[in-house]
Amino acid sequence: MNFNTKKGAYVFIGLFSILLNACLNQQQDHQTKNNPTRVLENTFSNTLSAAITAMDSIKTAKEAVSLEKHYLNARHHFKMAEPVLAFVDSENYKFLNQPNILKIEEEDATDIKIKQPTGFQVLEENIFTENPDFESITLHAKKTSERLQLIKKNLNLNYIKPYHVLWMVRDQIIRTALTGITGFDSPALEQSLTEAQTSYEAVKQYLEVYQSEFNNTEIYNQWTEAIKKAQTDLNADFNSFDRYSFIKNHTHKNLELWNATVADWQVEFPFTKSINNNATSLFSNNTFNLYHFSVYNDSLTEEKVNLGKKLFFEKELSASKTINCATCHIPEKGYTDGLAISKGVTRNSPTLLYAGLQKGFFYDNRAGSLEGQIVSVINNENEFHSDLETFEKALKNNTEYTEAFQSVFKDSIKQEHIRHAIASFIRSLAPFDSKFDRNINNLENTLTESEINGFNLFNGKAKCATCHFAPLFNGTVPTTYKESEMELIGVPETTDTINAKIDDDLGRYDLFHTEERKHFFKTPTLRNIALTAPYMHNGVYNSLDEVLHFYNIGGAAGLGIEMENQTLPPDPLDLTEKEKQYIIAFLNALTDSPSSELVY
Known part of the structure; x- marks a missing residue:
């Protein structure tokens, strides 16, 4: 075969390969377009690439100007990836x-x-200074x-x-409401509302990918409209934003629409996560899956x-x-002892x-x-001064108890049944029946302007919700609810503000003697706080006014008091009287009705 013949053959083979590859690429593109998961x-992947480039x-x-521009670009793409990445x-x-x-x-x-922290929040605080x-x-x-890249x-x-x-989708809707609009992950810029708009845009994008799953196109159109309305309301000032109305008019309606989508897609969930699959409110006794928080996966029967x-x-x-247990946990005092x-x-x-x-006790x-x-x-020895074996023997001598346990x-x-029965009673003490709950769930319309303002401040300017996450108002972090956070806020031993000294209780440090854990304590719930004075682990403050003053000054x-690892931002909040x-009015609205029935 001469040179020209060889050359012609190679050209033919090359053209054939190009045509073949083109056909294969078209076929792959067609397969990708018809495979939502691939899309x-x-x-x-493209969103991650854009974040990496920025x-x-x-x-x-x-x-500095370039740093800020590239950070905001990277952060935008990170928020677009958030619904998938976080899941x-x-x-x-x-x-x-x-x-x-x-x-x-x-x-x-x-x-x-x-471990030293790194990531977006660290960059934000270092760049915008x-x-x-x-x-x-x-x-x-x-x-x-x-x-x-990894x-x-x-x-x-x-x-x-x-x-x-x-x-x-649901996790992102909830994440936006409970941490996204509170400033939790935008500590320096407070651009949480802008980022929340981006998160909703991401939800819209991912729903569009799965548009073919909708049997009722009207439900898909409702999502488009709902997201647009949420984004419009999120175009607001951080401090004056009405978070109460947003959750009531957007988050909860989004959850209702989500349930309609579940029915439309004819989806069956293989299990229940921390939030019940049929929840339509974040502030309800049907919101949480109690078994997610328990080592026992059985029913909480009456x-x-x-x-x-x-x-x-x-x-x-x-x-x-x-x-008995009620000696230190009196029902009338919010299950504390005063x-x-x-x-x-x-x-x-x-x-x-x-x-x-x-998740921690x-x-x-x-x-x-x-x-x-x-x-x-x-x-x-300073409480019951007993053990489960003694409990077991005492109960076995009581016919009423032996019959009850058998039933x-x-x-x-x-022993395991004894502790589980007591724990089950405690798990039932979550009625979600406060004035605030009833109002945000549209069961009544009695919240005052002061109480609504307090909730908005709590979740905004005052930064309370960056540690006390709604709706539990404790330190168990949404949306996975896998960790109950601990903080070092620096509680003093007395109310003396002139010669203040740190309380001598070392908290978490006493467990493993980790130097960096000195004076760390779990973030407790603020629900029913009007009943549970005095406050803090040492009861140093007798009123909510004193507590608010402590937080307001940093x-x-x-x-x-110099505390190297203080987790509470040291800057004053500049809250007016x-x-x-x-805020106190709102906290008082978190008191459950005395007639609240136990939840099973």
Whole structure:
């Protein structure tokens, strides 16, 4: 074969290859367009790529203006990726979006990790300042970019089914309401409302990918309109934004529309996450899946709760035969005892209301379940001064109890049944029947302007909701509800503001002696706070006015107490006296009705 013949053959083969590849690419494009999961993956991947490009630009920026521009661009794409990223890779999402405070992980005394924070929030606080540290910013941008690249490299969404997509959408709707509009992850810029608009745009984009799943096109059109309305209302000033109306008129209606979508897509969920699959409100006794917060995955029956209630008030189980659980947890006092420090212990008695809806127990989070906490209390020589074995023997001598346990557990009296019954009663103490709940759920229209203003301040200017997350108003973090946070706010030993000293209780430190954990305490619920004075782990404050003053001046820092690892922002909140009274009015509206029935 001569040269020209060979050349002609190669040209033919080349043309054939091009045509073949073109056909294959068209076929693949057609397959991709008809495969929503592939489209989702491609869209998500492209969004990550855009975030990486912008983040890499930060590393080479030489001027503050360029830093800010590239950061905002990267952050925009991060928020567009948020619904998928937070769902499919919650740990990496947390890494990228962690607050600018030291991260401490304590598995046990031999496995303690102390990590410096990095990611978007750290970059935001370092970039938007008078004198940016370019070297530090470059380092954090590099780490953030590398993590984004790692996520993109390992991306595989082949397992995604329509019910996953619906969970992604709902999580983002809830995330936007509970952390997105509070300033939780935009501490320096307070651009939370703009970012919330972006998050809604992402929801719109991902629903569009799965538009073919809609049998009723009108429901899809309702989503488009609902998102547009939410974005319009989010175009507002951070401090004056009406978060109460937003949740009531958008979040809850979005949840109703989401349930209609579930029915339209004919989706069946394989299990229930932290939020019940049929929830239409964030402030309802049907919002949370109680089993998500429990080590037991069985029903909370009326019979079991009543048995637990009887044990809760049973004095015969204590060594002295004179005390019971209600000695320190009096129902009329919001299941506290009204004392600064409870008898026989070293800390204030925490409320048991909504105690089941958290992931850590005791002020230092040393117990991982209600059952574990109950065992500790029973064994404590200054409380029950007993043990479950003694409990078991005492109960077996009582015919009424032996019959009750047989009826409830289909078994004889056992230690694990005793603690589980008491824990079940405590889990039932979450009625969501306060004045605030009834109003935001449209059951009545009695909230005053002051109470609504207080909620909006709580979730906005005052930054309370960045630690006390609605609707539980405790430190269990939405939307996964896997962790109950601890904070160092610097509670003083007395109300002396001139010569203030830190309280000598070292909190979490006493558990593993991690130096960086000194004076850390769990963030408690604020529900029914009007009934649970005095306040703080040492009961130092007798009124909500005193508590608001402490936070308004910046906690320990405002009192002149130097705490290296204080997690509460040290800057004054600059709340006016009227604004503080608004917040107190709202907190008083979180008191449940005395006639609230137990929830099963």
